[in-house]
Amino acid sequence: MPLAEIPLRAWRKCGQSFVFRGHTIRYWVAGQGEPLLLIHGFPTASWDWHYLWQPLAQRNLVITCDMLGFGDSAKPLDHDYCLLEQADLQQALLDHLHVRQPVHVLAHDYGDSVAQELLARHHEGRFQMASCVFLNGGLFPETHRLALVQKLLLSPLGWMIGRTFGRNALSDSFSQIFGAQTRPSESALDDFWSLIDCNDGPRILHKLINYIPQRRRLRERWVGALQRGDVPLRVIDGEFDPISGAHMVERYRQLVPHADTVLLANIGHYPQIEAPVQVLKHYLEFRQQIAHAPPRMAYS
Template identity: 35%
Template sequence: MDPTPLISAADWVAGGTYLGSSAGRTFYRDDGEGTPLVLLHGFPTWSYDWAEVARILAADHRVVTLDFPGYGYSDKRGVDFSVGGSADAVERLLAHLGIAHVALVIHDYGGIVGQELLDRRGRGVLSFKVDAVHVLNSGIVYAAYRPTRVQKLLAMPVIGAFVASRLTKEKLHAGLNTVRGSNKLDAAAFDQLWVGMSRGDGQKLAYRHIRYNAERARHHRRWEEALFRFDGPIQLIWGLADPVSGRHVLEMARPLMPDAGIVELPRVGHFPQSEPPTEVAAAIRDAGARA
């Protein structure tokens, strides 16, 4: 298994910058040269999740990462926490960078945002072209999604805000490790991840982040259809040991996505990008070479 990312959270942030708009400031990084890849992070983490994958792929790709509104080093107050707001942030950033064609690499909440972007593509209103899609563990089949107990509590009115206010570093460390495979986060690795998660008491906003589940309950049919009908190269890079979106989701997705390439990671949980980042980067690079 791979070690703790070679880059610290402080260095990750120092290598990035901000895009300001009326919707708030978005933190992003733009690394490397070559075919553009846009890496979209999940809940409840931030772009640092991709640090090692981004480092590897930036050797021969242009790698763009960002923190969604309300996450990491992007603005966390007075911003739009919705899936649409996050998709808008991606569109604004790529327009700012002058990137017209991308491959999307999506995970967890970033998977939902990716599906919204693909839905916009299908309706002819997306401002950039999607050349390929790489999906890491996400609830892409709504019927198979298994939220954790804490996620269910966070989604409840009133109770969710109370639960979020009581989230501690220790509780979140333990919670993330329950959905990882054999490569657990040690204290040093979680310390780095915590830097962005806790910035501005961001962990206490988890009850607002998790509202994407209510949106998914309303919109999952069009989001699933947008992904399943994507007519370009698509690949599923899947941690099978994930209790939330693992083998059970992959098995339901298989017949719905018969043309998708599939990379199975048997001892990997919900966070393939930081559990075996070398394998994930290789899968993305190999699929690009075959396209």
Template identity: 40%
Template sequence: MTRHAARTPADFRTASGRLQFAVVRGACLTALLLGTRTAVAAPPPAPAASGGPTIRMCSAVREGATCVDVEMSPRRPFALGRRAASDGADLPPGPAAWLARGQFFNDGGRRIFFRREGRGPTLLVLHGFPTSSYDYAAIWPALTARFDVIAVDLLGSGFSDKPFPYDYSVFEQADILVRLTAALGVARTHVLAHDYGGTVAQEVLARSNAGTSPLCVQSATFLNGGLFVDAQNLTPVHYLLDSPLGVPVGALTCEPVFKCITNSFAGDAGRNGVVDLEAWWAILNYNRGKRVMHGIIQYLDERKRYEERWTAALACAPCPVAYIYGAEDGVSGDSIARRFAEVVPNAPVVRLCGLDHYPHAEAAGRTAGVFHALHDRFGTPSAGAPPSADRGAVPPPPAPR
């Protein structure tokens, strides 16, 4: 895969860039001397059942927890079982509750975490890098009031498996989403995607546009994300993680450095404690997630290599598309919004003043209001609509095997 040729962007010459570089370098040296923080361990995956795809439900998240594989028959592609549970011993209360209310899809022996709640049309929500579906915790009640929401932890993120070493790819992430939604009986969905998840959504949309996927995208709304290579403004941290130093930089990152860097993307909400950085840090460390950051961030190279395909996915989309963004984001704010308006001239672009890279976490109510207003414009059924046909077709859980 094509690599970036240069690692000396102008960002390194700015005061902010020099500070970020110094902080990461200092963290690596400190971690080498003092050792890294103990990671939260996840239960090892068990082999997939031979009869076909399965949903795996875990009774606990501690090592040694037992898992039940529920085989999905061809006529009934998905069966609900016991939800994943946690005693909260290793995670802060928020992430522990989020994990307990979710489920695991067994994708060829790899566990993919997802949480599904709500009534109405299906909404697939995708998170950014290097965080998880928990980014949507604050906005979750507003989304589930109108939609049947499926929030997924992409492979290598959140509570999903994090294979290492591994060649992570946007295309495989899209494959997994197609298999998961098929297993859930979902053929049509709206999409809400942030950051890295936006790039994955572009690939899902490209397949839907071409009619080559069983999953039909009904609308796609993007939150802050580097949808266009020529308009994104990467920071020194991006370049370091994407460089040959990426594995040690990621693995040796400590909590103060993570919070310092994330605060620079979360604006006042991060500094004032509105964004739960402690929870985000705990989830990143779940199942040794820091070491896979270098592998996941290869999506930057894929953005460059497949820019034409993913830009065309937006330009040629037969469904409504929109961009909602925090105006204070220097990475994927105004520059991406201007390019989005050029590529899709008639699409809504909503600028949220005073917000940074995580509008759905920084100001959940405000972001939800804009999102619902867009769907009123799209003609999506309003709150209180009956459950989607896909959701209603879910059969009762089978007896444990």
């Protein structure tokens, strides 16, 4: 049975704001129970989770925000955007909401890297992570296959590419990374573009894309965090994704002990949009599994 959509207009009305280092951040909270932090990807925003929002809120305190530079949050033009700062933002949001207990994390794409940093901080005693599930993302720089628009944004002409990037370019890009039968509707593309375009967003796309070299610099820290083994992890991945599909999962199985992975056939880079029923099923199975599992031992 399909999951109910939350129209973008309704989603935006439910948002709240807080200030992070002088910048206004939009965030959303619903439900009650164990805290579950949802972390979105590039170049979209937290509305990516709208199909899963209400089902997850039935049994969790679900929390998400548009990260700095994304969606309806502030997009300062003169800012150096950094994945480490986005992890700081997640912790600041949890502090703002007075969340003190261990947090479950569900992340996608760019958000996977933020989640990896939070996992590393968990091992350092600076964050309490109860579990983490990764959707399609560049967990390993060596398996991340750049889309054309990403290559262009990383080039010396990136600032110009960002300013000329429009709704039609977004449609072309998404047609390459979504499954052939699960591409977004024209209305959904309008909504995705509205979030990117908000607050003069195209002018900072070339700054946001610097997360790719940041991933390379921090690879050993973040892959090491995945290999520790004392936090329950799962990957739910659209195998059709040319950026971080089945080839990324193969690498995950090679490097992560006792790898728990799920491949979704014919699904692309946005499984929470393309196949939300499947993602919900596999996510809830994971949570049920870890709720009844004995304590895990760390791997050194």
